[in-house]
Amino acid sequence: VQSGRLGYISTWSAISRRYPKEDIRRAFELMERVGIAHYADTRADQLSGGERQRVGVVRALMQEPDILLADEPTASLDPKTSEQIMGLLRDLAGELKLPVLINIHNVAEAKEYTDRIVGMRYGRIIFDDLPSKLDQAAMDEIYAGSPHADRSDGMAAAS
Known part of the structure; x- marks a missing residue:
């Protein structure tokens, strides 16, 4: 310690x-x-x-x-x-x-124990709101797709 x-x-x-x-x-x-x-x-x-x-x-x-x-x-x-x-x-x-x-990648824990969730995908903020507002549509947007299919900014994907 x-x-x-x-x-x-x-x-x-x-x-x-x-x-x-x-x-x-x-x-x-x-x-x-x-x-x-x-x-x-x-x-x-x-x-x-x-x-x-x-x-x-x-x-x-x-x-x-x-x-x-x-x-x-x-x-x-x-x-x-x-x-x-x-x-x-x-x-x-x-x-x-x-x-x-x-x-954290455990969405259930994030929803239960936090006051705010910021969901990111390839370096961009996709969701920024109360845990109760994180619905399936937002989850699909955060976790769906590939890093190259919808990228136009030329930035490398972050993990």
Whole structure:
């Protein structure tokens, strides 16, 4: 978790593991909040996938970001753990008044846990609205077609 602060402390402090008391306090506070405080002395590689995701969230929050970027936060997680992680991100966003931008391909999770969905196709915004407004027509427009059949701008397709 403290590795989230490595860019903010001296190399010597990092090597000797002498983190500022405020960083240690905040780490324990955040670990408690996400339910992993009892793993404080456990290496991340000894944790389950969901526990590792929680470590990653705390590590990112230790950097005190203005926005939290989450790239496929539920990839490789079982459905129950995926729900927990998405709920955690939603709850933290509200509690910390922190915008969370999530890149996710699970449409059901996006619709259930977010306030807004932006659907893109080949670098263009196709849909930008409330999750409840994402209907089958919008889904078809986002996911149908090939990158070359309807492109006139000459830009390379992004994945």
